[in-house]
Amino acid sequence: MSILVIGGTGFIGLRVIRLLAERGEEIVCMDINPAAARFDDLGKQVRVIRGDVTQFDDVAAVTTETKPSRVLNLSYHLGDHPPHVATKLNIIGMDNCFEAARLCGVNRVVYASSLAVSGQQKHFGDRPVTEEDYQYGDYQYAQHKRFNEFQAADYNRKYGMTITGVRPANVTGPDKVRGSVDHVNCVTQPARGKPISFPFADAMRCPIHVDDIAEVFVRVLLKDKPAHSIYNSGGQPISLGALADIVRGYLPDAQISFDKQTGGKESSGNYLIDNRRLVEEFGVQYRPYTERVLQIINEVRAQEGLPPVKA
Ligand SMILES: NC(=O)c1ccc[n+]([C@@H]2O[C@H](COP(=O)([O-])OP(=O)(O)OC[C@H]3O[C@@H](n4cnc5c(N)ncnc54)[C@H](O)[C@@H]3O)[C@@H](O)[C@H]2O)c1
Structure with missing residues (x-):
């Protein structure tokens, strides 16, 4: 099947694309920095194009042309940035992916949330945090991820889409x-x-190794109807x-x-993380x-x- 990966030349994305290619998928990667990774050895299985996720026309054009069965959005600003800059990529960019998928009839979208949504561990004492726990993440990156989760749920509720988030822990590599x-x-x-x-x-x-989180994204992305809309990776x-x-x-x-x-x-x-959803449904083992x-x-x-x- 054809899969659109946005932000695919980044740290996690380049590994996800290689794992998808190993499984025989055809991948179109859109990134604002297309030269950051090379997939020449994968031939026609991977096509990399330059595009800006903050521009709805770019996202709509690649989604219309690719007609993907699934979209994965990994583009994001990690860290703290000027509010307008961060909002454009983290909030508008994410919404552009959801909306372009909806308009093009792509029901399956996966995106990266983060353990940051949960905030500090002290709010939960010495127990692992689940996906249902209250979210205390209060700085820019955490708040943007919280809004992304809300927005995904809103699309799922209003349009019957299956948009799924993964909350990676501290990815290492x-x-x-x-x-x-x-x-x-x-x-x-x-x-x-x-x-x-x-x-x-x-x-x-x-910490969770980047090869492990890439495998998590692939398994969640390739499943038609995951049981949940959000999964903790744990680590x-x-x-x-x-x-x-x-x-x-x-x-x-x-x-x-x-x-x-x-x-x-x-x-x-947050460092104590309950990832039973992911382990039980997808059989992941790090x-x-x-x-x-x-x-x-x-x-x-x-x-x-x-x-x-x-x-
Ligand atoms: N790395 C971690 O520890 C970690 C932990 C939790 C969540 N996440 C989330 O996982 C996702 C991927 O993280 P990563 O570590 O691979 O980040 P990264 O910065 O390495 O990759 C992001 C990619 O997005 C691309 N991008 C940036 N702006 C763009 C734009 N306007 N249009 C198109 N592409 C654009 C970048 O060029 C880059 O290739 C992010 O959503 C991040 O918040 C990462």
């Missing part, structure tokens, strides 16, 4: 440069032989201090330091996080021309 990066730098900088320092050893994160709850210990296990000379041992946990975002840390270390070392480290 060797080439992650936007969004939450402290847990990434805690691995990649020592892998390069560089020192790295963080404010708090007890700051909590919930591995871990403190930066414990992550540093894993890294030191592979790289004994790693220079990772913390200003303070405590003080970061209470201000940590590779052990320690193996992913080693994978990232060796990918970075290969880029730097350094020898791999062994498990």
Whole structure:
């Protein structure tokens, strides 16, 4: 089938496209930065075009021409941006995808929400957060994701569409440069032989490897009628201090330091996440996080021309 991936040359998107191609799908990727990833080895299975999701005409044109059976939107501003700039991409861009799909008769749309919608873990105590819990995310990125979820539900309710959101946790991988990066730098900088320092050893994160989240997006996208409209990805709850210990296990000379041992946990975002919906319906199983840390270390070392480290 033909699948339209918007924002497909980004960190997650380029992996999603490769997994879809492995499953024999035909993919059209629209991105404002089409040269950021190359799919030449996949031949005619992947077509990359330049387009701006904030321009309804661009989205409508590619949707009309492609006649996709599914649309995946991964384009977004990660981090904090001027309000007008962020609204154009995060709110208008997302709505352009939903509306163009509706007008072109594409019932299946998948989009990326985020664990950020839930806000800080302290609101929930020491229990995992479900998709039904109240959302406390209060900064720009979180509020925009919350509105995206509302908008998707509104389209589903009013037009009978099947728009599904995935809330990735803290995605990690060797080439992650936007969004939450402290847990990434805690691995990649020592892998390069560089020192790295963080404010708090007890700051909590919930990393999930980019290959795992790409597989999640593919499974959700390829299902005709998922049981739910929103899914938590979940991941591995871990403190930066414990992550540093894993890294030191592979790289004994790693220079990772913390200003303070405590003080970061209470201000940590949501890190205990209930992903039973996803696991039970889609059978996803993530590779052990320690193996992913080693994978990232060796990918970075290969880029730097350094020898791999062994498990
Ligand atoms: N990476 C994470 O840790 C993480 C965690 C939770 C949720 N998410 C969500 O997953 C999605 C993908 O994240 P990512 O890490 O791959 O981000 P990314 O920034 O690497 O990729 C986003 C892509 O969107 C494209 N894009 C930006 N503006 C565009 C525009 N106007 N028109 C068309 N394309 C445009 C970019 O060129 C880029 O290729 C985002 O919605 C993000 O909020 C990511």
